[in-house]
Amino acid sequence: MPSAPAGTLYRGREGMWSWVAHRVTGVMIFFFLLVHVLDTSLVRLSPETYNAIIGTYKNPVMGLAEAGLVAAIVFHAYNGIRLILVDFWAKGPKYHRVMLWIVVGLFVVTMAGFLPRHLMHVFGGE
Amino acid sequence: MSAQTQGAAAIADPGAPYRRRRTTRGNFELYTWVFMRASGAILVLLIFGHLFVNLVAGEGIKAIDFGFVAGKWANPFWQGWDLVMLWLAMIHGTNGVRTIVNDYAERDGLRLVLKLALYAAFIVVVTLGTLVIFTFDPCPAGAPADLLPSFCST
Secondary structure, three states: OOOOOOOOOOOOHHHHHHHHHHHHHHHHHHHHHHHHHHHHHHHHOOHHHHHHHHHHOOOHHHHHHHHHHHHHHHHHHHHHHHHHHHHHOOOOOOOHHHHHHHHHHHHHHHHHHHHHHHHHHHHOOO | OOHHHOOOOOOOOOOOOOOOOOOOOOOHHHHHHHHHHHHHHHHHHHHHHHHHHHHHOOOHHHHOOHHHHHHHHOOHHHHHHHHHHHHHHHHHHHHHHHHHHHHHOOOHHHHHHHHHHHHHHHHHHHHHHHHHHHHOOOOOOOOOHHHOOHHHHO
16 A cells, blocks of 8 residues: 555545545544433433533533534535435436535525524523 | 366366456445445434434423433334434444545554444444433432423323
């Protein structure tokens, strides 16, 4: 295996950056998933323990992190559907760039729906 | 090579079907490739539903406490939902990270250690999560009633 790649196969642009973003968001989601199963498992210990830990998810810093997590999931989901279309739809490779901008558009619309509601839950009073 | 053909130049059996690959380790990577797409499509539905019910509907994150989780897992529908989501997401995520480790960890020893840690995490998290979903008691004895779902007191 060569230790340094000779030349650059990918030249930036939509195809490469969507691939990079898919990897980065995928890793973020995976590590959250490990933590999320562990914190949810605390329901098995006692109601008090679970409520104490889940309470930390409700402070503003964690609330913003959750918004980031949801953003990562939404991008990974929409770009994953685009990836399936590129692989299985005959015209997928031809329209992969257009589909990425559709992904970005749907991402913006979804987050515009989610963020106000979530941030009101996090920052709003009782 | 058997004793009979030694000394003579080995000639491939002309009747053998053409094989693009001289050696094969099976179709494992093909199956994982298909799995990533199939499980991904299902996970979009499962996780969007999960996020909507837990973060958007009702009081969102504020409403999540022991009573909320207990109320969901008293229902076999949500037990099944979360079980399928746990397994598909963990296999999908583990395979994704496995691919990334294979791509970037070039030293054999490092790659082996990272993948062993990854598979250990997979086994621990999937086993723990599955056990919790099925051995969970929504109304543990001795717990304060105000922390429990309302159906515990009836």
